[in-house]
Amino acid sequence: MNKKNGRFYGALTGLLLIVSLAAGTLAETPPVETRRANTDYQPAFAGQTRAPGMKTNETYRVDILAQDLDKPWALAALPDGRLAITEKDGTMRLYRTDGALSGKIVGFPQVESGGQGGLLDLLPAQDFQASRILYFSLAEKTAEGSLTAVGRGRLSDDETRIEDFRVLYRAYPYYNVGAHFGSRLAWGKDGSLFVSTGDRQSAGTRAMAQDPSSGYGKIIRLSPEGQAETYSLGHRNVQGMAVHPLTQELWASEMGPRGGDEINLILPGKNYGWPVISYGNEYSGRRIGDGLTRLEGMEQPVYYWDPVLAPSGMSFYASEAISEWQYDLFVGGLAGQHISRLKIRDGRVIGEERLLENENQRFRDLAEGLDGALYAVTDGGRLYRIGP
Template identity: 55%
Template sequence: MKNLVQFLFKGAIFFGLALSFSAGLHSCRTDDAIQDTTVLGPPVETDPPETDYTPAFVGQTRAPGVSTTMNYTVEAISSGLNSPWGITSLPDGRLLITQKGGTLRIATAAGELSEPITGLPAVDAAGQGGLLGICLDPNFTSNRRVYWVFSEPQAGGNLTAVGRGVLAANERQVENATVIYRATPAYAGTLHYGGRILFDRTGHLLISTGERSDLATRPQAQDVGSALGKIVRITTDGQAAPDNPTFTQGAARAELYSIGHRNPQGLAIHPETGDLWQGEHGPRGGDELNLIKPGANYGWPTITYGIEYGGQAIGDAIQQMPGMEQPVYYWDPVVSPSGMTFYNHSHHAEWRHNLFIGSLSGQHIVRLVIRDGKVAGEERLLAGENQRFRDVTQGMDGALYAITDQGRLYRIY
């Protein structure tokens, strides 16, 4: 009987979403320039879930499957990177890439790699640490300034830190490197640094930090006096952005933008709405996609759709609680979502405003069709490459570029 109920529930999710998505296709604005040729199919996930938790709403997990109808090519243009972690596009069409060990590389659209770029502060590259996310200053063309996230060694431990420096004209080193922000407290661990960074539309920096994984540090995701397990928003000098939300629970840090996160390794801003979206590594069966609201609490570790890796319940096994946000979408089993980007180029009109997410344990790139703040369809790209996709970005040429833990750089065009 339980299997029958689950089957009927999943069927209701599929057909309910199919109806709502089809209706959405007819209501798209004519000026949106999005080409909707999508055909809905069964969910792309076919393995049984790790939990028997009930979603909060239809479509929160296992959305209908979709398939790209246009022609595109996939090229592994380089295999010479050393544990790449973050990638961003330079104004001239080349790509700036972080390597976990502490250096940068520049890659051309043909896959030619520069020598390692040095001059950054020392990193603690053990475990999940190292040189992580990167972004360019909005005025990079004139000031050549770059910002990056890294795991910084500290006395008795390490922490997630933000650095700033200038890419030298000879592109061999970063000059005037300085640390502008540290997500304290430090901890003697090697996991869950978060590590993504980007500029919002007001010129402030958004950074994701992890809660450092261990049972001892998990509660700090709910502690507004700690920078662990948060999205923080700072100025380019590392100070709290002046219009940040106010948290009233205790002596809250002024740099906090949202709280209650586990290990957020994806950040992207929707090119049309300006909304901030975030991908988060959950425990077993609880990876999340969140639409971030300033001042909101995303629940970890109080609520979650996952369980411990050993199969035990987390806390009181609660999935919903007043005052805590629900994920827009979750994966069960997990896909391990990492870096992500919205596609916003006319070259592939079918993909415009779709969200692309690198999947580590899933070994593919997730394509999500987003409609009205919800996931309306999901596709798995490059699943046959057997690569752990760490980050993905849109190039100046309209191609998608993706890096993998195994050192490959892909061009999808």
């Protein structure tokens, strides 16, 4: 990627950030989180929260490629090396390999762009090179209210619009609160498409996360034939999903309330507990429900944060370009204003590192590029490259 439009950060020259820090033995290092927790809940097992801190030993660099995106929400690498980026108000951009940013690409249905809504995630079809098809999630706006919808359309030959957009799935019912849409997308190993939905952030709707007949608070599997089924339930607001490059397991990041942000390994048919169990409290400080953190028949998070990270998009790092990052999970933090790098072994988090925590940015989404770098977009309109 051409970096002529980006700024370079760092302590060495004020323009370039080079990171090369010695990593100690993880079991001997303190956690990166030092603030007091919001709750007095105890983890269910060692390492479920506040994992030992770690630092990257290899050298990498951080570049800002663009700073004028309009409320970007998601990005995805295309097969030719370009990046496709959604903008919340209902447009898409392409970041080209020569460093140029396209104009606004239109052609989407009307979106509920207020609050947490908008044009949200995107994924290229697995045959994108031939079909030019892209899949999108969005907060669909109607006279009845809004909901999470998934659709697909074709990128026009002149790359100015999305043609023949068609909605494939709607997470009913409609509701008039512009929050907790979920909306992250991920491809399954069999060609199925996973989409997350939120509980819509209302005392009157959160219980629907436990209702199998409701579209709220679920991870939905859309088969290659277009049939929708509930894959897992009991979710508050999953804004990150990624498939492990080796195991093909589906992982998700979930926003908790006041404390209790989660990383979960998603298994078919499992119940992830919301709002019956949680490691967080209400924003008022009151317990949620009966104040339970575990209950038979409900899954424990692999990891949780308290205070919150406000985890959004995430990506496993598959490249060998930075070898000590390989297969680590990178999670964008909104309230935390950094990227969390998690080292996972045998289904447990054994180390955590904070990246870019001095940038003062809300990291909305992450994706690995074809060049072995991670790319990130922020609510402030920036596009970052993080890599060799």
